Amino acid sequence: MSRRSAAPSPICLWWIGADAPPEGALDDVRGHVERVYGLGTRLWHGPERPLHAFDPVRGQLSSTRILEWLLDVGPHDARKVVGVTDMDLFIPVLTFVFGEAQLGGRAAVVSTARLMPEGGATLNGRLLVARLAKEAVHELGHSFGLVHCDEVHCVMSRSASLIDVDTKNGGLCHDCWTRYLELREGTEVHP
């Protein structure tokens, strides 16, 4: 499952935050994503940042604009590109989102901004990374064509609050796993 394949890897994680990523976080998330999906995953390093996605009135970044930008600027040989940021994300109808993905598409984005534990990343870095890994796996699931799952412990269950995030475990339930295998082998287009 975690067999290493030669580059290019199907999944690329790219830190696109304002500050440096939390220590070791991206490597942990990379390993988790690789274990869950059984696909090679690598870190991509590019200096570009989606500054145009910043909305000065809301003081947040438009996650939808970031998705378009990731497709444009990110590695073109990757099957999936996941942007990871410390900036707060929004879509117009919601106060914030933990992340967003194109259903059955190539791009996903997740943010640490609303996942920060009490005391911050230095005091409770493990919890932050665990939450970030779950949300990265969740958004990637959408990018493979998975929709929300009613099983609250499944990583594809809806995340409206940190309680939801902490309730789910990091993996796909049996039904989502089966569906994922179908989608992965297929055209990645959601019916």
Ligand SMILES: [Zn+2]
């Ligand atoms: Zn979702």
Ligand SMILES: [Zn+2]
């Ligand atoms: Zn599920």
